[in-house]
Amino acid sequence: MTMIPLLATTPISRDLPLPLPLPEGVLIVLLVIFFLVHILFVNLMVGGSVLVTFFEWLGRKDARWDRLAAAIGRTITVNKSLAVVMGIGPLLCINLVYTMQWYSANTLTGHAWLMIVPLVIVAFLLTYLHKYKWEPWSHGGWKSLHQLVGLASTLLLLFIPLIFLANVNLMLFPGEWEKVRGFFSSLSIGNVLPRYLHFIAASLAMTGLFLAGWFGREGYEIESTPGFTRPELRRIFYKVAAYVTLAQFVFGPLLMFTLPAAGITTQLYVIIVSGALVGLLTLWLLFRELKASDERIGRSYVLICVLFSFVVLGMGSGRHVYRQAALAPHQAEIKERTARYAAVLAEFNKNRAAAPPAEQTPEQLFMNCAACHAPNVKLVGPPLTEIAQIYAGNPDGIVAWAKAPGKKRPELPQMPPMIHLGEANLRKIAELMLEKGKAAQ
Amino acid sequence: MDFPSFYMDHLAGGRLIIGLIASLHVLINHPLAVGAYPLLTWMEWWAHKNNRPDIDQLAYKITFIVFIVTTTVGAMTGVGIWLSTSLFAPFAIGSLLRVFFWGWFAEWLVFISEVGLILWWFLTWKKANTPEKKRKHIKIGVALSIMSWLTMALIVAVLGFMMKPGEWNQTRAFWDAMTNPLYAPQLGFRTFIALMMGAVFVWFATFFFTKSKRGYEQGTGPRQLRNWVVYRMSHVVLVSLLGTYLFGTWYWSAIPETMKANSSVALLTQEFMSWHGQFQSLLGWTILVFAFIGLGGLGSSFLIPRWALLIPSLMGIWLLGHFERAREFMRKPWVIGEYMYSNGVHKDELAFLQSEGLLKHATYAKHREVTEENKVECGKDVFMLACSRCHSTTGLNGVIEKFTAMYGADKDWDSGGMALFIQGMHQTRTFMPPFPGNDKEAEALVAFIQQVRATRESLPGAQSTGVVVAPPPAPPAMTASSQP
Numbered sequence: 001m002t003m004i005p006l007l008a009t010t011p012i013s014r015d016l017p018l019p020l021p022l023p024e025g026v027l028i029v030l031l032v033i034f035f036l037v038h039i040l041f042v043n044l045m046v047g048g049s050v051l052v053t054f055f056e057w058l059g060r061k062d063a064r065w066d067r068l069a070a071a072i073g074r075t076i077t078v079n080k081s082l083a084v085v086m087g088i089g090p091l092l093c094i095n096l097v098y099t100m101q102w103y104s105a106n107t108l109t110g111h112a113w114l115m116i117v118p119l120v121i122v123a124f125l126l127t128y129l130h131k132y133k134w135e136p137w138s139h140g141g142w143k144s145l146h147q148l149v150g151l152a153s154t155l156l157l158l159f160i161p162l163i164f165l166a167n168v169n170l171m172l173f174p175g176e177w178e179k180v181r182g183f184f185s186s187l188s189i190g191n192v193l194p195r196y197l198h199f200i201a202a203s204l205a206m207t208g209l210f211l212a213g214w215f216g217r218e219g220y221e222i223e224s225t226p227g228f229t230r231p232e233l234r235r236i237f238y239k240v241a242a243y244v245t246l247a248q249f250v251f252g253p254l255l256m257f258t259l260p261a262a263g264i265t266t267q268l269y270v271i272i273v274s275g276a277l278v279g280l281l282t283l284w285l286l287f288r289e290l291k292a293s294d295e296r297i298g299r300s301y302v303l304i305c306v307l308f309s310f311v312v313l314g315m316g317s318g319r320h321v322y323r324q325a326a327l328a329p330h331q332a333e334i335k336e337r338t339a340r341y342a343a344v345l346a347e348f349n350k351n352r353a354a355a356p357p358a359e360q361t362p363e364q365l366f367m368n369c370a371a372c373h374a375p376n377v378k379l380v381g382p383p384l385t386e387i388a389q390i391y392a393g394n395p396d397g398i399v400a401w402a403k404a405p406g407k408k409r410p411e412l413p414q415m416p417p418m419i420h421l422g423e424a425n426l427r428k429i430a431e432l433m434l435e436k437g438k439a440a441q
Numbered sequence: 442m443d444f445p446s447f448y449m450d451h452l453a454g455g456r457l458i459i460g461l462i463a464s465l466h467v468l469i470n471h472p473l474a475v476g477a478y479p480l481l482t483w484m485e486w487w488a489h490k491n492n493r494p495d496i497d498q499l500a501y502k503i504t505f506i507v508f509i510v511t512t513t514v515g516a517m518t519g520v521g522i523w524l525s526t527s528l529f530a531p532f533a534i535g536s537l538l539r540v541f542f543w544g545w546f547a548e549w550l551v552f553i554s555e556v557g558l559i560l561w562w563f564l565t566w567k568k569a570n571t572p573e574k575k576r577k578h579i580k581i582g583v584a585l586s587i588m589s590w591l592t593m594a595l596i597v598a599v600l601g602f603m604m605k606p607g608e609w610n611q612t613r614a615f616w617d618a619m620t621n622p623l624y625a626p627q628l629g630f631r632t633f634i635a636l637m638m639g640a641v642f643v644w645f646a647t648f649f650f651t652k653s654k655r656g657y658e659q660g661t662g663p664r665q666l667r668n669w670v671v672y673r674m675s676h677v678v679l680v681s682l683l684g685t686y687l688f689g690t691w692y693w694s695a696i697p698e699t700m701k702a703n704s705s706v707a708l709l710t711q712e713f714m715s716w717h718g719q720f721q722s723l724l725g726w727t728i729l730v731f732a733f734i735g736l737g738g739l740g741s742s743f744l745i746p747r748w749a750l751l752i753p754s755l756m757g758i759w760l761l762g763h764f765e766r767a768r769e770f771m772r773k774p775w776v777i778g779e780y781m782y783s784n785g786v787h788k789d790e791l792a793f794l795q796s797e798g799l800l801k802h803a804t805y806a807k808h809r810e811v812t813e814e815n816k817v818e819c820g821k822d823v824f825m826l827a828c829s830r831c832h833s834t835t836g837l838n839g840v841i842e843k844f845t846a847m848y849g850a851d852k853d854w855d856s857g858g859m860a861l862f863i864q865g866m867h868q869t870r871t872f873m874p875p876f877p878g879n880d881k882e883a884e885a886l887v888a889f890i891q892q893v894r895a896t897r898e899s900l901p902g903a904q905s906t907g908v909v910v911a912p913p914p915a916p917p918a919m920t921a922s923s924q925p
Contacts, residue, residue, distance in 0.1 A: 010910070017787070078560055085516070085552055087520070088552065103535060108907070110902065116521075121517045124517070125509075181905065348792070348797075367861055371866075379858050413846065418868075421868075
């Protein structure tokens with residue numbers, strides 16, 4: 001693989017001098033899989049919220065949409081908890097494999113990164129409010145308030161992924177880090193916005209597919225969404241999945257062609273194009289299902305889900321292959337610098353261990369005291385001139401005091417004990433102090 | 442040194458934020474997840490056994506509150522500890538993840554099951570409408586209670602080995618943490634204080650659902666239900682109180698020994714001694730207040746008014762907060778015992794950096810060598826690298842405040858004395874890491890501090906003003922093209 005030379009402004013840091021707990025390859029496979037599980041629930045949470053908001057709005061004219069929105073809403077509060085808890089695994093893995101790039105991106109977008117915590121809490125609380133106040137707030141002005149709560153949580157849930165995306169994107173381009181001045185400026189690096197569009201569309205498509213199965217399943221109590229039959233619900237959500245997936249054939253290439261050259265390889269093209277081909281097949285199946293009769297709709301659901309999983313796996317792997325290639329030169333330089341530093345350090349420590357410990361001269365030892373005791377001005381403690389008067393001919397008095405100082409002067413802070421220097425050294429210091437103090441008088 | 446420095450000038454560098462998030466997490470997790478889940482499960486079981494749907498209803502209503510709080514603020518503050526530590530101390534969290542990977546991984550698995558179980562338990566409560574389903578439902582509650590406790594037991598172990606210096610870096614063994622002399626008393630203390638606070642929470646929440654005087658005459662109304670809860674929760678308070686006292690005292694007496702054994706200097710700092718004394722009296726007072734409430738509740742549910750229940754809860758929060766600070770005292774000046782100082786400098790590179798200079802090997806610094814012209818700029822970078830993880834400039838725990846206490850507010854500060862002090866302060870202030878730079882860098886740091894004192898200008902972090910990548914160090918960095 002040819003590597004693109006790094007820019008002069010690329011920070012080459014030293015890696016943490018500890019081995020990875022698992023082979024890097026294993027961690028990478030775990031990273032890709034854990035991430036896909038996490039993003040599945042994130043997709044269902046975000047896509048679900050958007051659909052709930054939209055259907056609740058439709059429901060103002062036709063109440064059956066309102067019931068449908070409420071039924072979708074009940075899935076979100078579960079999916080959102082799973083999205084959070086399943087996010088820990090990929091975070092663990094990315095921290096390990098891309099320690100230097102990931103944390104640096106976090107720091108550079110630090111305010112936004114920290115805001116994730118309160119923003120998610122507020123979004124989740126609003127989601128609960130929206131879910132549990134559906135009945136009590138169903139009339140008049142209360143209904144509008146209810147819709148506003150839903151809208152607010154949806155907007156928050158649409159915004160929060162952008163923070164993560166900004167980090168995932170920024171970590172890829174260490175050569176650009178010098179340009180970053182906080183979260184918003186990081187959005188102009190790489191291709192965050194096309195990635196974001198692709199993610200939102202994926203969320204809607206995934207949610208469509210999930211809900212087609214959720215409402216189409218045998219055990220679903222169709223009475224809770226009056227006015228819809230099971231095939232109708234299947235069709236509605238298949239339609240969401242199908243048309244949004246169709247749109248992905250615009251967003252996908254947009255994302256692909258706006259990717260900075262840094263990590264583009266033939267391997268990436270092969271993976272993405274194969275993924276897209278499976279995607280085309282899935283799309284064809286989806287449209288075939290849409291045309292099917294009420295009796296037959298849903299027959300290919302499992303097949304569609306399997307194919308969809310392959311598409312997602314392809315896109316997830318492609319994403320990783322790009323990252324790997326984009327960061328390869330940086331990773332290599334970091335490794336090189338880390339090794340060089342470790343070698344120099346080991347050499348230094350070896351020489352240091354070999355050299356006999358030099359005995360400190362009284363002058364050097366006195367440096368432990370000089371920060372507070374000057375020859376003839378009061379710094380933090382009394383000047384040496386005063387000390388020399390008090391302890392004239394009595395260096396042991398100084399030693400005794402320094403081992404366990406009391407507090408004599410109310411205007412000065414108490415002296416800390418100096419017992420760690422050892423009695424012999426303290427004695428040397430005391431003699432020097434008396435000498436210096438006398439000389440300064 | 443190798444990460445951009447996230448920094449918030451007025452919040453002790455931002456460390457305060459980790460503390461706030463972590464405290465909030467403990468305050469939710471202990472009473473609600475660890476304490477209340479088993480109590481609520483027990484209520485559900487009792488209601489089922491004695492055919493008391495009103496108690497089942499009440500348990501459900503309280504679980505609703507617990508469910509909402511733990512799956513939002515509880516879960517996110519847990520993740521938040523990690524997210525915020527990533528910003529303030531990436532070197533520490535990054536190292537810990539590598540060493541204690543399996544600990545964190547196991548913790549994650551337990552956490553997944555905990556979240557899965559709370560969703561399952563709460564969302565299927567109303568659907569458990571036959572005795573058979575109800576029995577199964579109660580079992581979910583039991584599993585949830587166990588998992589919540591296990592999450593805590595694991596995380597206490599993880600915290601434990603961060604504190605055990607000199608051991609993990611040689612043995613790197615997970616189970617070492619369990620043999621930490623503080624592990625058992627700490628876990629016991631947390632378990633019982635959680636139960637105690639959980640019981641008071643259930644008691645407190647009951648007041649909101651048993652306001653109506655309906656059915657009082659017949660002896661079947663909400664007021665009788667309140668009596669039922671208060672009487673039993675008082676028992677839980679009184680029993681857990683004993684456990685809290687015993688484990689708390691054990692912890693209190695074990696800590697100086699561990700501290701002495703682990704401390705790099707044999708001296709206990711004054712700060713620690715005062716903490717230690719305060720913990721004892723705070724423990725005593727907390728126990729006393731809980732005992733008063735518990736005994737009152739045994740008498741009559743009307744003896745203790747609702748607001749009075751807030752007092753033991755606040756005391757419990759205070760005690761827990763104080764208890765958590767122990768970790769800080771135990772750890773200083775290390776972030777990972779005997780391995781890495783709290784500013785990210787490794788123990789084995791300290792002498793090297795002191796001889797070579799900190800800036801020479803930094804990734805993010807404007808200059809590599811201190812000169813007369815760049816002194817203040819270098820000092821700023823040195824401050825960011827060596828001090829900013831704990832200190833602010835003019836704000837909380839600020840260096841200006843510290844030097845004012847030493848040298849006085851109205852006098853000139855002697856730069857030579859300050860530089861000497863900085864280089865030797867770890868000897869007398871044993872909680873401080875040694876200054877990890879050379880003489881010139883100490884002088885540069887002093888020059889920067891003197892300028893801050895004069896201008897009172899605040900210092901922005903990398904999250905606002907970005908980073909400056911240091912010029913390539915000598916020997917020149919290899920270019921990528923020379924790589925195979």
